[in-house]
Amino acid sequence: MLGQVVASGLAMGAIYALVALGYAFVWRTMNIVNFAAGEFLTFAAFIFVATFVNRLGLPFYLAAIFACVAMASLGAAFSRIVFARLQKERTIVAIIATVGFGLFLKEMARIIYGPQPLLNTGPFGFETINVGGISVTKQQLLVFAVVIVVMVLQYLVLRYTMIGKVMRAVAQDRETAQLMGIPVNAVLAGTFAYASVLSAIGGILLAPMFFVTTELGTLVGLKGFVAMIIGGFGSIPGAIIGGLILGLGENLAAFSISAPYKDAIAFVLLLVFLLVRPKGLIPEASADRA
Amino acid sequence: MKISMRNRKIILAAILVAFLLPPFLGVNGYALQVLDMAFIYAIAALGVTIATGITGMVVLGQAAFMGLGAYTSGLIMTGTSLPWWLALPIAIVVTGLIGAGLGLISTRIKEHYLAITTLGLNEIFRLIVLNESWLTGGPFGLRDIPTLQIPVMGGGLAQQHYIPLFVLTVLVYALALRIYKTSFGRQMRAIRDDDLAAESMGVNSRAVRVMAFALCSIFGALAGGVFVLTFGFISPNNFLVFESIKMLLMVVVGGLGSIGGTFLGALVVVGLPEVLREFQTYYLAIFGITVVIILLTVPRGLGIIADWLLAPWLPGEEGNALAQAKAEDMSNAATIEEEDERATAVAVRLRSEREQAVVNAPKATGDVLLKVENVSKSFGGIRALKDVRFDIRRGEILGLIGPNGSGKSTMINACSGIVRVTAGKILLDGKVISHLPAWDVHAAGVSRIFQNVRVWNSMTVLENVMVCHAATRDTHVITGAIGTAKARADEDMAREDALKALDLMGIRHLANRRASDLSFGQSRLVELARSIVNKPKLLLLDEPGAGLRGGLIMELAEILKQLRNQGMTILVVEHRVKLVVSMCDRIVVLNLGDKIAEGSAQSVARDPVVVDAYLGGKVERKRRLKAIETTT
Structure with a gap:
């Protein structure tokens, strides 16, 4: 039993880590937190299930790719139209505006796709396999596989390609990057698009584990943010570790202490971290640059 | 617009009187109930305006304070059968203390952290109310709380409460306007505009933030308590994070930081969906995107109207109107030259004063x-x-x-x-x-x-x-x-x-x-x-x-x-x-x-170490000179 609790906690944690990574990337390049990230996840899950799987009848993996492309375009557009303008504003304005946009996105999902919860069984249904005496659903294994592949690809791209170098340059010093001829606006839009894709992957992976409702992403988005704070604001390894710790801790505490309060655990953990270790587990060196 | 302050007061008084009329004109109970709700939210949202709009701390959990006030006063009245006029103040004090405690935390947590923390607390509040059903009635809520009957006003509860609620709202807003102008109001605004400057110019930001947070929660609790007295029933669904976001909508629609605007914002956010019922499906999406548009294009929102009306009670509105008129009839270049002239004149005056007083x-x-x-x-x-x-x-x-x-x-x-x-x-x-x-x-x-x-x-x-x-x-x-x-x-x-x-x-x-x-x-x-x-x-x-x-x-x-x-x-x-x-x-x-x-200036200017530091020099020479300097 405990093994299953750990496995499902880690699977959930991997999803938090994806969302947290999105926050970290956007924070590093644009210095804004996108409080609508959870709603991006919801919207992606709806597009994926309702449009690409149910309406167009595409197979799981093809539908997933289409949903990611759609969310990337939405993210890039949002970044250019709204987010870029928010950069000049006070932090509080940016926070409220992204909360407002989140409400818009959530309501749009309801208006377009209706209020009924959608079910998608995914490629595996509820099949489980036995790994070392623990029965794990295939969907959970898929989550681990996808998240690991995303992390490795992301590391390789950031480290060894020109795109990665350009992104890191923009993150470190936008003005200089611009003076050196880097198309900064395109890079920012690209970063935001990537963060949206991370949310989208989260939504696609979550869809077969829960019913898809307009509330699907709200808490996941908030907990992803909590995960980033626990790991270290804006830190990339911190986001991954924070996500895994949060998912695991949440499941263990729900299992051993109190299941009804499962959703409160993340926020209690947040309070503890803010009071005891406000910079998180892996503090970002340049966190104070603002 | 050239309407004098006196005339604005008259216009405002006329509007306030107009608000008192509906119960006497036979407006139906449902419409009155919607307005009652708008007044209650206007009070709670005013708390958000104080904390978020005026002091600059993002509060995404006002519904929890409102709920805390509502549940505390409801539980006191059902559990101990104390009268409402004792239960309500107790609930306000309890919530205010909790708010002040959270304010203490908020001095260590800023911006994004505060937003997520208050949101999280709202969620924790919901879970507690939902799960501790022995105390709170769980998902079914608290029923049969004695409502406040005011038979003098006639009609149903909605009509009975209409005028008292409106008067209460006006009083609360008058209080907020008053605080806005006092030294405490100035300190809150200074912290919002630039907290570092405020702190180094003598503003105890910790105390001000705690107080602002406490005020926010007190207004929330008052609204919650009045909610109970008016409707007699509360459930966890009345105080979700969603309601907190709705109050933030009111604050933004009213123009972030505008007191009068908050009232208009509450009227719009509560009232509009009832007026335009055919848009019910769309209005939340519209409000969501409206927030973004208002913040990016007309950040003063409805506050433009409200602040114009309330100008006699706001600091500096008069001077501002004058300044605008002045800026219009003078080109920019002229003012710069004028300023330079004025500065030179002041300099000359000060010098002559100094030379006379030099002894x-x-x-x-x-x-x-x-x-x-x-x-x-x-x-x-x-x-x-x-x-x-x-x-x-x-x-x-x-x-x-x-x-x-x-x-x-x-x-x-x-x-x-x-x-x-x-x-x-x-x-x-x-x-x-x-x-x-x-x-x-x-x-x-x-x-x-x-x-x-x-x-x-x-x-x-x-x-x-x-x-x-x-x-x-x-x-x-x-x-x-x-x-x-x-x-x-x-x-x-x-x-x-x-x-x-x-x-x-x-x-x-x-x-x-x-x-x-x-x-x-x-x-x-x-x-x-x-x-x-x-x-x-x-x-x-x-x-x-x-x-x-x-x-x-x-x-x-x-x-x-x-x-x-x-x-x-x-x-x-x-x-x-x-x-x-x-x-x-x-x-x-x-x-x-x-x-x-x-x-002295002369000795420093000739000091070779200083010259080296500014213009650069050979490393050996620098080291030698430094040694000389420390021995002398």
Whole structure:
């Protein structure tokens, strides 16, 4: 039993880590937190299930790719139209505006796709396999596989390609990057698009584990943010570790202490971290640059 | 629009009276109920305006405070059968205390952290109410709470409560408007506009934030308690995060920070969906995107209307209207020239005054006012200051110079309490000040201006200066709001001294202008007036001449000399050698965090180590000379 609790906690944690990574990337390049990230996840899950799987009848993996492309375009557009303008504003304005946009996105999902919860069984249904005496659903294994592949690809791209170098340059010093001829606006839009894709992957992976409702992403988005704070604001390894710790801790505490309060655990953990270790587990060196 | 303040009062009174009419015109109970709801939300949203709009702390959990007030008063009435007029105040006090406690946490948590924390607390509140059904009734809520019957008003509950609720709302808004104008209101706005400047100019940001948070929760609790009395039934669904976001919508639609706008925002957010029922499916999506559009295009929202109506009760609205009229009929270039002329005139006047009074000018006495003892400061691996020591003598102007990155600003920040020193200490009049928070350092008599002008943009020039006055430093919310004799006397004194300080800078005519409308040079003078209104013992100036034109530089130099003659001690960081040499009695030179020279302007200028630091030189030579300097 405990093994299953750990496995499902880690699977959930991997999803938090994806969302947290999105926050970290956007924070590093644009210095804004996108409080609508959870709603991006919801919207992606709806597009994926309702449009690409149910309406167009595409197979799981093809539908997933289409949903990611759609969310990337939405993210890039949002970044250019709204987010870029928010950069000049006070932090509080940016926070409220992204909360407002989140409400818009959530309501749009309801208006377009209706209020009924959608079910998608995914490629595996509820099949489980036995790994070392623990029965794990295939969907959970898929989550681990996808998240690991995303992390490795992301590391390789950031480290060894020109795109990665350009992104890191923009993150470190936008003005200089611009003076050196880097198309900064395109890079920012690209970063935001990537963060949206991370949310989208989260939504696609979550869809077969829960019913898809307009509330699907709200808490996941908030907990992803909590995960980033626990790991270290804006830190990339911190986001991954924070996500895994949060998912695991949440499941263990729900299992051993109190299941009804499962959703409160993340926020209690947040309070503890803010009071005891406000910079998180892996503090970002340049966190104070603002 | 040229409608006088008196006429605006009349228009406002007419609107208020119109609001009283519906119950007498036979408006149906449902419509009245919607309006009742709007009034209740208007009270709760006003709390959000105070914390978020005026003080600048994002609160995404106001529904939890509202729920706390509602459940506490509901439980008291059902559990102990105490009457409502006891239950409601108890609920407000309990919630206010919890709010103040959260406010204490909020002083350590800012911006994004505060947003997510308040949101999380709202969620925790929901889970507790949902799961502790032995106390709260769980998902079914609290039923059959005795509602308040006011048969005099006739009709159903909605009609009975309409007028009392409206009167209560008006009273609460009047109270908020009053607080807005007091010293506490100024401090809240100063923190929102620039908290670092507020702290170093004497605003105890911790106390103000805690109070603002407490006020926010009190307004929430009041709204929650009244909700119970009006509807007699509450469930967890009334106080979701979603409701918190809705209140944030009201605040934004009303223009972030506008008190009157919040009321209009509540009317719109609660009322519009009822009026346009066919749009019910779409209105939340529309509101969501409206928030983004308002924030990016018309940030003042409905506050444009409300603030115009309430102008007689808002600080500086009159001056602002005047300024707009003035700006329209004058080209920009003319005002710059005019300003330069005015500055030169002030400079000439000050110089002649000084030359006449030169006989009784106090000389630098030589006893030590500020002692910097072996101060070091590291930022991560970078050591900005290394074991620096020097004294500032009473009555002198000490120049602090050095190449870029030499640690000058860090030194000033350390002296004003913004930056904690890593080692060593700083003493003012023999008392250690380097461990005090910035506002206590200011209270001890150290005042400063910033390298990049940091005025509080949304406030008037006069308010900018009044914030820093000692008489109104302590946060007296209650006496200020009541307007006791002492509070009024303090306020008058602060205003008078502030006007005097503006007079000295020659900018008294700008007193009622909004700081954001000023030119750079004018802002600099406001900052200077702000820093001397408290008659500090020590004035820290971080590049006061940066970005100023000729006339203003002259004025600045004359003002500083005048201040010195009045007995003020000044530490000035400045790049313009001419200004430094003409002004300073002694000079301390920093380079890469080390003090490399100290002495009179002439001796420092000839010091080869200083020349090396500025122009570069051979490494061996530098080392040798340094050795000589330490032995002499």
